[in-house]
Amino acid sequence: MKHARIAWAGAVHEAVESDGELLLTRSPWAGKRLKFDEVVWLPPLAPVPQARTILALGLNYADHAKELAFKAPEEPLVFVKGEASLIGHKAFTRRPQDATHMHYECELAVVIGSTAKNVKKEHAYEYVGGYTVANDYAIRDYLENWYRPNFRVKNRDTCTPIGPWLVDAKDIHDQYGSPQNLSLQTTVNGKVTQSGHTRDMIFDVPTLIEYFSAFMTLQPGDLILTGTPDGVVNCNVGDVIVTSIEGVGELINTLGE
Template identity: 70%
Template sequence: MKHARAAYQGVTQRAVEHDGRLLLDDGRLVGEDAVTWLPPLAPTPRPRTILALGLNYADHAKELEFKAPDEPLVFIKGEGTLTGHRQLTRRPADVQFMHYECELTVVIGKTAKKVKRDDAYNFIAGYTIANDYAIRDYLENWYRPNLRVKNRDTCTPLGPWLVDAVDIADPMALALQTTVNGNVTQSGNTRDMIFDVPFLIEYFSSFMTLQPGDLILTGTPDGVVDCQPGDVVVTSIEGLGALINTIE
């Protein structure tokens, strides 16, 4: 099932996809363009922790002229970075290079501590798409991105759907694509991750407790380009839909 969260006539509601429309909690069926889309955190709780991977695709590391990491390169994001499908993300006026990052995002479904790789999928509620924008101008070190690179308000559109884990047969074989103003600028597949989803859940839960609703953003393949105000960026992942965002 595809879950969403949206504001309709001033009221925030959970919703599910129904024949190309949204079936709201109150029973009304509305068009996808009739609502304000919010990050699809329902039916899970809000995230206590948002973990994001850097350089998790070897081709992206090569693109940036970096050696692929020997262990996960991870940073933590705040919930204020999240925004919804069809929303705006601001590009500061003085920056020279701001790029998208199409990322498979794992939503934790139950408390996970010291989880073994073979059991990792049992702790996942579902999957969604993140577009985790980065501003190269603010970057001090790829191995330690500062707050302005990855923790700005609205810098991470999330959605449009939270798709139940049971509906994704193999999250490690999903095609990814990004378009800017209708032109394909990025193509990849989750099978090319350096550290796959089961590894990451085992790795994180070995030293910290993951809680329901926590998010793991798993990194992006190569093909990132600079985005300008007015650009419409669509990040899509097979089985999860297409997340639309506009730069302002």
């Protein structure tokens, strides 16, 4: 099932996709149907009682590491993001006026479904609640060095669109076998600029869950952004970027000033 969070009629609602429409699921609006263009899309993540941890992978595709002229990492290269960077489907991301190279990063985002500590790879999928699409923009002008993305690169307000759907893990596993069997694509103004496949991750989803849970507790609602393949290009104000992942969704974002 595809879940969404939206703003409509002055309130935030939970909804699911139903026959090409949004079906509201909570009282007093349960059963109300809305068109996709009638609402404001929000990140499809339920509120959590604690601070949400967002873990993001750098250079997790060998072709992307080669594209940037770097050796593929021997262990996960990870940085932590703030939740204020997240925005929803069809929202605007601000491109700083002094930026000369700002590019998208189409990424599979893993949403943790239950508390995970010291999880072994063979049991990792039991702790996944679902999957969504993330576009984790990078502004290369602000990068201190390739191996330590700083706050100005990866923690900017509006710079991580996510959504539109949170797809139940069971649906992906049943239909595709695993999240490691999904194609990725990005278009800029309708032109395909990036194509890849999750099977090409250096560190797959079970490996990442085992790695992180060995030294920290993953809580329900935490996110793991799993990196991007090669094919990233500079984008400018007014460009419409669509990052899509097979079975998960098509995330639309526009760059603004």
